Amino acid sequence: MAQSGAGMAADIAEQPEGYARLLEPASIAAIAQVAAVIAERRPRHVVFTARGTSDHAALYAAYLTEIRLGLPAGLASPSTITVFGARPDLSEALVVGVSQSGGSPDLTEVLRVARSAGALTLAVTNAPDSPLTQAAELAVDVAAGHERAVAATKTYTAELLALLLLVEGIRAGNGVLPAEERAALETLPELASRTLADPVPGQLAPRYRFADRMVTTGRGYAYPTAREAALKLMETSYLPALAFSGADLLHGPLAMTDPDVPVLAVVGAGLGGAAMRDVVSRLGERGADLVVVGPTEIGGAAAHLTVPEVDERYAPLLDILPVQRLALALALARGEDPDAPRGLNKVTATL
Numbered sequence: 308m309a310q311s312g313a314g315m316a317a318d319i320a321e322q323p324e325g326y327a328r329l330l331e332p333a334s335i336a337a338i339a340q341v342a343a344v345i346a347e348r349r350p351r352h353v354v355f356t357a358r359g360t361s362d363h364a365a366l367y368a369a370y371l372t373e374i375r376l377g378l379p380a381g382l383a384s385p386s387t388i389t390v391f392g393a394r395p396d397l398s399e400a401l402v403v404g405v406s407q408s409g410g411s412p413d414l415t416e417v418l419r420v421a422r423s424a425g426a427l428t429l430a431v432t433n434a435p436d437s438p439l440t441q442a443a444e445l446a447v448d449v450a451a452g453h454e455r456a457v458a459a460t461k462t463y464t465a466e467l468l469a470l471l472l473l474v475e476g477i478r479a480g481n482g483v484l485p486a487e488e489r490a491a492l493e494t495l496p497e498l499a500s501r502t503l504a505d506p507v508p509g510q511l512a513p514r515y516r517f518a519d520r521m522v523t524t525g526r527g528y529a530y531p532t533a534r535e536a537a538l539k540l541m542e543t544s545y546l547p548a549l550a551f552s553g554a555d556l557l558h559g560p561l562a563m564t565d566p567d568v569p570v571l572a573v574v575g576a577g578l579g580g581a582a583m584r585d586v587v588s589r590l591g592e593r594g595a596d597l598v599v600v601g602p603t604e605i606g607g608a609a610a611h612l613t614v615p616e617v618d619e620r621y622a623p624l625l626d627i628l629p630v631q632r633l634a635l636a637l638a639l640a641r642g643e644d645p646d647a648p649r650g651l652n653k654v655t656a657t658l
Contacts, residue, residue, distance in 0.1 A: 312639050314455030314646040315543070319631050322461050323499040325451050326624070329468050330493055334450060338469060339483055341429065341445050342476025348427050350401035356383040356417045357405040360459040360535060364466035365405045367531040367623055371474040375620075385413040388420050398425035405470070406430075407454070407462040409437025418442040431469055433462050447473060456646045458542050460631050463535060467624050468495070491617075495624055498615045508629045511598070511610055512636035515569055521546055522564060523571045524586060526553040527579025528619050532600070532626045536571055539634040543645040546637070553586035564595045569609075573626050574601040577619030600626050 328334060353372045355365035365382055372380035383402070387393040389412075402421035404414045409432035419442045422428045430443035433451045440446045451465035472492075476482040484492070515521070521540060525533035530552045537548035551560055553572075564570055570590055574583045580601060590597055591607045599608045602616035612629035614622070638645035 312456075312635050312645045315458060315460065315631075315635050318454050318456050318460045319628070319635065320503065321452070322464050322628065323496040323503070325461050325465050326468055326499055327496040328450050329465060329472065330495070335472065335484070335489075338447055338472045339476050339481075341447055341482070342473050342479070343482035344445060345401055345427065345429070345473075346477045346480050346482065348401075350378065350427055351399040353378050353380040353401045353403065354383050354397065354421070354426075355380065355403045355405060356385055356414050358385075358411055358414065360463045360538060361405040361407060361466060363531040363535040363538070364463060364470060365403070366534065367467055367528065368403070368405070368470040368474065370528055370531070371471065371620065375474055375478050383417060385417050389413045389416050394420060394424065396424065397421045400426045401429065402426045403429045403431060404439050404443060405432075405466055406437070406439050407433045407449075407451075407459055407466070409434040409439035411439070415439050415442045431466060431473075433465065457648055458539060458634075458645060460539075464624055464627065471620065471624075491621070494617075495621065498617065498625060499628060502614050502625050502628045503632065505613055505629060507610065507612055508632035509636040511612075511633055512640040514610070515546075515637055516640045518546060518569055521548040521569045521571065522556070522560070523548060523550045523573075524553050524556050524583075525573035525579070526582045526586075527577070528623055529573035529575055529579050529583070529626065532573045532623050532630070533571070535627055536573075536600075536630040536634075539631060540637070542648050543634045543638040544641050544643055545648075546641075553583045556586060557589060561589060561593065564590060564593050566594045566596055569596045569598060571598045571600065571630070574599050574603070574605065575619050575622045575626070576602050576616045577622070579619055600630060 357365040369380040428443040429445040430440040449465035449469045451462045523533040523536045534550040537550035540548040600612045614625040
């Protein structure tokens with residue numbers, strides 16, 4: 308018999324508070340100090356290393372880094388170092404380990420090797436005393452607090468906001484955000500509360516209770532959200548879900564979409580959302596059962612998970628919230644326990 312999902316529900320509900328905590332002057336100042344050090348060191352490129360949910364936060368940060376800082380960015384394959392013994396030249400890089408627990412041995416080893424090669428290393432974690440933090444030269448605490456459920460929710464969005472603050476601080480040069488940026492960010496807790504109050508995610512659970520697979524898609528800043536959505540559905544409801552960028556979906560996988568395959572599309576108001584319009588149109592031509600996440604309703608969609616319209620850099624902090632609630636409700640509707648998915652632990656040790 309499924310449990311109540313009370314732990315995951317509580318974690319989800321605490322996210323507006325988590326945003327407010329990271330936006331307090333002390334937290335802002337701590338991240339600004341790290342950003343100023345990075346700006347002074349002027350890395351030539353940025354390499355992120357992460358696993359699972361944190362990998363999606365790192366992907367978001369990679370988009371931010373290339374778009375906002377103009378620096379090449381990518382996600383490392385830890386096994387090249389930990390399994391194959393590679394020692395890439397990272398001497399001019401900023402290498403960032405993103406991990407809720409900071410306890411993954413492979414990520415810690417990547418930062419250790421990178422630091423020994425002369426890279427500037429940074430740990431972004433919810434555990435300031437973790438091995439990952441100890442291995443890095445710099446550290447950012449995402450300050451999410453204890454997470455009750457195994458499936459990450461509030462730690463994910465805390466990572467997103469911390470990474471956003473970091474990148475914008477680096478862009479500023481001295482770590483200090485412009486006043487207009489700070490004012491815009493300060494609206495996020497209230498916007499998150501409003502998003503979480505929408506009853507639609509829970510109402511959709513019966514519709515997809517017996518689905519046997521799902522596709523998620525988005526472009527630009529929304530692509531990490533699509534990937535995180537797929538992971539949440541798989542780990543809480545055991546629903547096979549495939550995530551594609553909107554562009555990749557059109558390069559072949561579109562052929563598998565039909566009225567029996569629900570598609571969750573993240574369609575924002577910015578350039579990434581505009582790039583999704585053709586994808587949505589093609590999905591409509593195939594009669595796909597389409598759920599749209601975003602601020603604007605799209606004709607032909609079976610359902611719409613509404614989020615407030617914000618700068619598309621901020622949208623991932625809101626877009627994922629109704630999806631988390633859908634994953635929770637769907638798991639319960641399918642008779643599963645979203646607080647403790649079978650076979651999973653909060654800390655996964657990989658090499």
